Amino acid sequence: MPAAADAVAAVKARWPGVTDRPSLDHPAVNVPPADLLAVLGSLQSAHGFDMLTDVCGVDWSAEANPRFTVVYHLFSTTTHDYLRIAAACADATLPEMPSATALWPAADWHEREAYDMYGIRFTGHPDLRRILMWDGYPYFPLRKDFPLAGMETELPDAEVAAETKVGTIAAPMAGGPFVASAGEINLTDAEPRAKDESWTEKRPKPGT
Amino acid sequence: MVSASTDLAYNSKIEGEVIVSRADAVINWIRSSSMWPMPMGLACCAIELMATAASRFDIARFGAEVMRFSPKQSDVMIVAGTVTYKMASPLRRIYDQMSDPKWVIAMGACASTGGMYRSYAVLQGVDRIVPVDVYVSGCPPRPEALLDALIKLQGKVKREPSAGKLLSA
Numbered sequence: 001m002p003a004a005a006d007a008v009a010a011v012k013a014r015w016p017g018v019t020d021r022p023s024l025d026h027p028a029v030n031v032p033p034a035d036l037l038a039v040l041g042s043l044q045s046a047h048g049f050d051m052l053t054d055v056c057g058v059d060w061s062a063e064a065n066p067r068f069t070v071v072y073h074l075f076s077t078t079t080h081d082y083l084r085i086a087a088a089c090a091d092a093t094l095p096e097m098p099s100a101t102a103l104w105p106a107a108d109w110h111e112r113e114a115y116d117m118y119g120i121r122f123t124g125h126p127d128l129r130r131i132l133m134w135d136g137y138p139y140f141p142l143r144k145d146f147p148l149a150g151m152e153t154e155l156p157d158a159e160v161a162a163e164t165k166v167g168t169i170a171a172p173m174a175g176g177p178f179v180a181s182a183g184e185i186n187l188t189d190a191e192p193r194a195k196d197e198s199w200t201e202k203r204p205k206p207g208t
Numbered sequence: 209m210v211s212a213s214t215d216l217a218y219n220s221k222i223e224g225e226v227i228v229s230r231a232d233a234v235i236n237w238i239r240s241s242s243m244w245p246m247p248m249g250l251a252c253c254a255i256e257l258m259a260t261a262a263s264r265f266d267i268a269r270f271g272a273e274v275m276r277f278s279p280k281q282s283d284v285m286i287v288a289g290t291v292t293y294k295m296a297s298p299l300r301r302i303y304d305q306m307s308d309p310k311w312v313i314a315m316g317a318c319a320s321t322g323g324m325y326r327s328y329a330v331l332q333g334v335d336r337i338v339p340v341d342v343y344v345s346g347c348p349p350r351p352e353a354l355l356d357a358l359i360k361l362q363g364k365v366k367r368e369p370s371a372g373k374l375l376s377a
Binding site: 132133134139141146147148149150151155156157160163164166168169171172173174176177178191192193 | 297324327328329347
């Protein structure tokens, strides 16, 4: 029996709230947020999952409940097993999750990114600031209700903004989004381009 | 064998130690012959910029080989790559720190228009925050295209009324 399955069985026996999660590749479980740190700590200390390879957020949709999920990918450097842990945030408007930084320092920047992109607050995080967007940016860009093109805000630097009178704008999509064609052999055809050039911001999409 | 005729060149025996020219021509000749770039390498275009400076394409042939990382010593900012909104402010500050006269080349689709990044995070063309003299198409442009942009910029510099600007400044 692989170590990951052992670990899953042990964790499920000890924490009844832990349930199996459909997965195409590695073993995966859902964990209630209240048990999360205890489960992660047990996997780290008792089951050899000593490496945290990723922490990411998911926004299922603006209407979904639970709306936000945090996914942890653990790896064991002794048995070379992966294990996926998912924990759903209870609150859709102010999503919160306990921080795993005390267990793995690697969680620090991953959690900052999840906070930056989804607005999930990691309680107990030593330095929860934005990591990709600038401090003071008012939106969480990977949320489903945020448009890909962006929204108008001010530039991070007030002096430059005052001198250039420029802010961030909703990027012109002009028939986009610009996407690559998967599986296309001809590089000219494969390169990212607008798939529907019948419309632009000035010329509405036909039939709408 | 080198031709003995020097009639078309400057002949100090005939004309003495004096050269007659226009101030504009002299100033613009000096400026265009040694344009020191500020390499604003922000993405993959910077790799082509490095290739342009390296031995095969050799930007030194056009007097622009002295890449200066101090804005005070550079003449032309080559914006090579995707300008994010977060990077836009440092870019503008570096441009402000460059001493006059100064020029800007927007190298590649991203610097010129935002390119394929129609995104919340990317400045849609560096000409929104700095005045651009030459745009180079391509994703990324080949080194020859950047050299062509440099030559075009030199042509533009040679047409500038530099003496008048200096006198009125």
